[in-house]
Amino acid sequence: MRQMLEAGFDEVRMDGLGNVIGRIGYGSRSLAFDAHMDVVDIGHEGNWDFDPLGGEVKNGFVHGRGSVDQKGGAAAFVTAGRILKDLAFERDLSVYFVGSVIEEDCDGLCWKYLVEEEGLKPDVVVSTEPTNLGIYRGQRGRMEMHVHFYGVSSHGSAPERGVNAIYMASRTALEIEKLNERLAFDGFLGKGSVTISEIISGSPSLCAVADYARIHLDRRLTWGETKESAIKEVEGLIEAMNAKVEMLHYQETSFTGLRYGMEKYYPTWKLEESHPAIQLAARTFENTFSKKPRIDKWTFSTNGVTINGYYGIPVIGFGPGNEVLAHAPNEKVPVSDLVAASAFYAALAFEMAHQETEK
Ligand SMILES: [Zn+2]
Numbered sequence: 001m002r003q004m005l006e007a008g009f010d011e012v013r014m015d016g017l018g019n020v021i022g023r024i025g026y027g028s029r030s031l032a033f034d035a036h037m038d039v040v041d042i043g044h045e046g047n048w049d050f051d052p053l054g055g056e057v058k059n060g061f062v063h064g065r066g067s068v069d070q071k072g073g074a075a076a077f078v079t080a081g082r083i084l085k086d087l088a089f090e091r092d093l094s095v096y097f098v099g100s101v102i103e104e105d106c107d108g109l110c111w112k113y114l115v116e117e118e119g120l121k122p123d124v125v126v127s128t129e130p131t132n133l134g135i136y137r138g139q140r141g142r143m144e145m146h147v148h149f150y151g152v153s154s155h156g157s158a159p160e161r162g163v164n165a166i167y168m169a170s171r172t173a174l175e176i177e178k179l180n181e182r183l184a185f186d187g188f189l190g191k192g193s194v195t196i197s198e199i200i201s202g203s204p205s206l207c208a209v210a211d212y213a214r215i216h217l218d219r220r221l222t223w224g225e226t227k228e229s230a231i232k233e234v235e236g237l238i239e240a241m242n243a244k245v246e247m248l249h250y251q252e253t254s255f256t257g258l259r260y261g262m263e264k265y266y267p268t269w270k271l272e273e274s275h276p277a278i279q280l281a282a283r284t285f286e287n288t289f290s291k292k293p294r295i296d297k298w299t300f301s302t303n304g305v306t307i308n309g310y311y312g313i314p315v316i317g318f319g320p321g322n323e324v325l326a327h328a329p330n331e332k333v334p335v336s337d338l339v340a341a342s343a344f345y346a347a348l349a350f351e352m353a354h355q356e357t358e359k
Contacts, residue, residue: 004097007082017113018256020099021120024084025091031352032096032122033345034303035074035319036103036110036129039066040327047329061332068321072333073128073341074099076320080345087346091353096122100303106250108306109262115311124277126348128319129302130326130333133340134294135281136317138270140189141221141309142301143230146214146246147172147238153204153211162209166201168241169213173199175237176217186223188270189297193220194230227265266301267309277314284351288344298323318344 004012004022011023020037042052042065050056052065062072077097084095098120100110114120127136149169154162173196183192195218202212219230227247234245251261271278273295285293300323304315320337 001099003078004081007078008085009081009097014256015113015118016256016258017110017117017260018101018254018258019110019114019118021114021118022081022097023094024081024097025089025094027091027093027353029092029352030094030096030122031349032098032120032125033073033077033080034098034100034111034125034127034307035070035077036101036303037071037074037099038101038104039069039071040104041065043329049330052329052331057335060335062335062338063332065331067333068130068323068331069326070129070319070321072130072320072338076338076341077128077345079338079342080349083342083346084349089349089353091350093349093353095349096120101254102252103303105252106262106264107266107301108303108310109250109260111303111306112262112310113260115306115313121311122313124280124314124316124352125307126281126316126318126345127302127304127307128341128345129298129300129317130319130321130323131296131298131317132294132322133318133320133337133344134296135278135285136296136298137273137275137278137315138189139268139298139301139304140192141225141268141305142266143219143221143227144248144264145217145219145231145234146248147217147234148244148246149213149238150242151209151211151213153208156205156207156209159209162211163242164209165213166210168238168243169199169201169215172237172241172243173215176215176234179233179237184222184225189222189268192222192225194218221268223268223270225268227263227267262306266305269304269308269315270297271308271314275314277316280352280355281316281318281348284344284348287351288347289340300326316348
């Protein structure tokens with residue numbers, strides 16, 4: 001926020017959830033850059049070869065937690081804002097710079113707030129999550145479900161009188177393993193997947209048949225798979241049982257004190273390579289770096305799940321750093337990537353404004 005103010009942005013403010021929103025320009029069309037400001041924990045400190053919170057700049061890299069995931073993107077877009085200001089950017093385009101919150105806990109929630117509560121609905125959003133300076137155009141979606149199993153307890157000395165919920169959950173677990181093998185495949189995004197990440201059970205006593213069990217499913221959704229289709233598949237496995245599928249919800253209090261949440265459904269999204277936004281990015285890349293871009297996808301999930309998945313706003317992925325270092329020890333971002341990303345973001349604003357006046 002301070003850096004945006006120092007750079008002379010036309011407007012800088014914070015919304016109710018804690019997102020920082022900077023703006024340059026007063027155009028009717030709009031472009032937004034998004035970088036989430038929160039980071040994950042450092043993990044086991046012994047795995048790091050340097051101080052994870054040191055922010056040391058050495059040998060051409062910025063070192064530390066969050067350098068790749070993804071404060072590098074924020075640093076680069078603030079610099080891009082400076083460039084736009086230095087070049088007196090005055091076109092029919094409003095450029096927004098969003099430092100978003102809570103992404104690591106609930107990807108996309110911050111943009112649900114921006115779109116639904118702030119009315120910010122840009123024509124194009126650039127996610128600055130790390131892409132190794134490639135142009136990314138999609139990712140698999142995900143969702144979280146519980147399956148509850150209801151049995152009947154009886155004395156542990158006479159299990160035949162009861163119905164054991166753990167046996168129901170176990171049979172289902174083996175079916176989930178098989179289900180994972182036959183999920184849909186997409187040539188670009190890859191295969192959908194499902195795994196059980198937790199199983200818990202309840203019983204009136206350790207000398208009783210368990211009358212309750214619950215499994216937690218981590219479902220990754222490829223193209224064509226939706227919340228509805230994924231729930232139906234699991235319901236098909238438990239038809240004959242006293243069991244039910246539950247979609248989970250996220251609800252948390254932001255540092256501003258606001259309670260906010262959403263369903264834990266993060267839809268799959270992708271843009272075709274021929275999509276005007278991807279073409280705009282590719283053209284900007286070629287003009288800026290005099291070479292063809294690498295166009296690819298993220299393995300992990302981003303705020304694109306709501307920006308494009310919920311609201312259909314075109315998303316371009318372009319960011320400094322290598323995604324494999326996200327959430328890993330020894331996270332570091334090349335300074336040269338930060339410089340290149342800054343140049344690309346500023347050039348993209350000019351290219352988009354130029355394209356609009358051409359029309
Ligand atoms: Zn992350």
